[in-house]
Amino acid sequence: MGTKQMEVNTLSGTFGADVRGLDLANLDEAGFDSVYQLIVDHQVVVFRDQQFDADSFSTFAEHFGAIHAHPFMQGLETHPGILEIVKTETDRAAFGNAWHSDQMFVAQPAKFTMLYAKEVPARGGDTLFANMYASYDALSDRLKAVLGSLRGWNVGSREKLRAKGTKEPGTRPPSNMQEQRPPEDMQTEASHPLVRTHFDSGRKSLYFGGHTMHIEGMTQAESAPILQYLHTHTTRPEFQCRVRWEVDSLTIWDNRCVQHYAVNDYEGQRRRMHRITIAGDEVPV
Numbered sequence: 001m002g003t004k005q006m007e008v009n010t011l012s013g014t015f016g017a018d019v020r021g022l023d024l025a026n027l028d029e030a031g032f033d034s035v036y037q038l039i040v041d042h043q044v045v046v047f048r049d050q051q052f053d054a055d056s057f058s059t060f061a062e063h064f065g066a067i068h069a070h071p072f073m074q075g076l077e078t079h080p081g082i083l084e085i086v087k088t089e090t091d092r093a094a095f096g097n098a099w100h101s102d103q104m105f106v107a108q109p110a111k112f113t114m115l116y117a118k119e120v121p122a123r124g125g126d127t128l129f130a131n132m133y134a135s136y137d138a139l140s141d142r143l144k145a146v147l148g149s150l151r152g153w154n155v156g157s158r159e160k161l162r163a164k165g166t167k168e169p170g171t172r173p174p175s176n177m178q179e180q181r182p183p184e185d186m187q188t189e190a191s192h193p194l195v196r197t198h199f200d201s202g203r204k205s206l207y208f209g210g211h212t213m214h215i216e217g218m219t220q221a222e223s224a225p226i227l228q229y230l231h232t233h234t235t236r237p238e239f240q241c242r243v244r245w246e247v248d249s250l251t252i253w254d255n256r257c258v259q260h261y262a263v264n265d266y267e268g269q270r271r272r273m274h275r276i277t278i279a280g281d282e283v284p285v
């Protein structure tokens with residue numbers, strides 16, 4: 001797969017890889033398998049110095065599954081599967097500025113998210129990730145067993161999340177995008193197990209995030225402290241890694257076993273990303 005000068009560096013003690021010297025636009029079939037395995041092994045992989053246009057980015061992404069159309073956000077006119085996420089010099093809010101896993105509010109949530117940096121601030125605008133295998137592994141056996149019997153209820157609606165007092169995750173579209181009402185028949189709420197088993201690795205991870213409203217079968221008052229504990233636990237620095245962006249970096253993460261968080265610390269600077277989401281092909285179990 002053109003591994004001649006490929007260099008892989010780890011991003012933290014438990015997960016994340018930073019890859020240089022690999023040209024993703026010119027992979028052969030074995031190369032795609034290796035990239036898939038890199039993502040499964042490291043959960044978050046940054047590929048530096050990638051040369052994609054919208055066509056080649058879409059073609060690359062399609063090797064990993066169907067491209068997901070976002071219910072709330074509009075893609076590029078020429079490439080509806082690509083969301084352009086912009087924060088301008090005058091925008092205050094940053095898209096994705098709360099811990100979450102993408103599209104938890106549908107029955108088959110997003111598998112991979114691919115974020116390709118077109119313009120980056122001189123400093124700031126990193127993305128944080130949390131390793132949901134590591135935070136699961138660190139729990140006591142008793143709590144693992146309790147959580148293993150519970151399911152979370154996950155919603156996409158910004159209004160509902162706000163009403164609950166949750167910091168909104170990724171659902172506020174960036175200012176360059178018109179907010180679209182999801183089609184009536186599109187699902188925006190879903191139940192998922194709080195502990196899921198990864199389809200490829202066979203490992204268990206916690207599975208919840210900013211879209212999780214409450215625990216099924218419990219009142220809000222009962223579930224809130226449990227979710228608050230899980231939030232505090234899963235976002236401990238020991239379970240995190242951090243991606244420092246460069247122009248032409250492509251980061252791919254596995255939403256099945258990580259949460260992520262866009263750091264909003266670059267006021268007055270501009271950041272522009274192209275995002276493709278790979279639709280989930282499994283119901284979490």
Ligand code: OGA
Nearest residue numbers: 095096102127170262275
């Ligand atoms: C996303 C997201 C994080 C970022 O695109 O789903 O959360 O750093 N983005 O832009």
Ligand code: MN
Nearest residue numbers: 096101102170
């Ligand atoms: Mn996101």
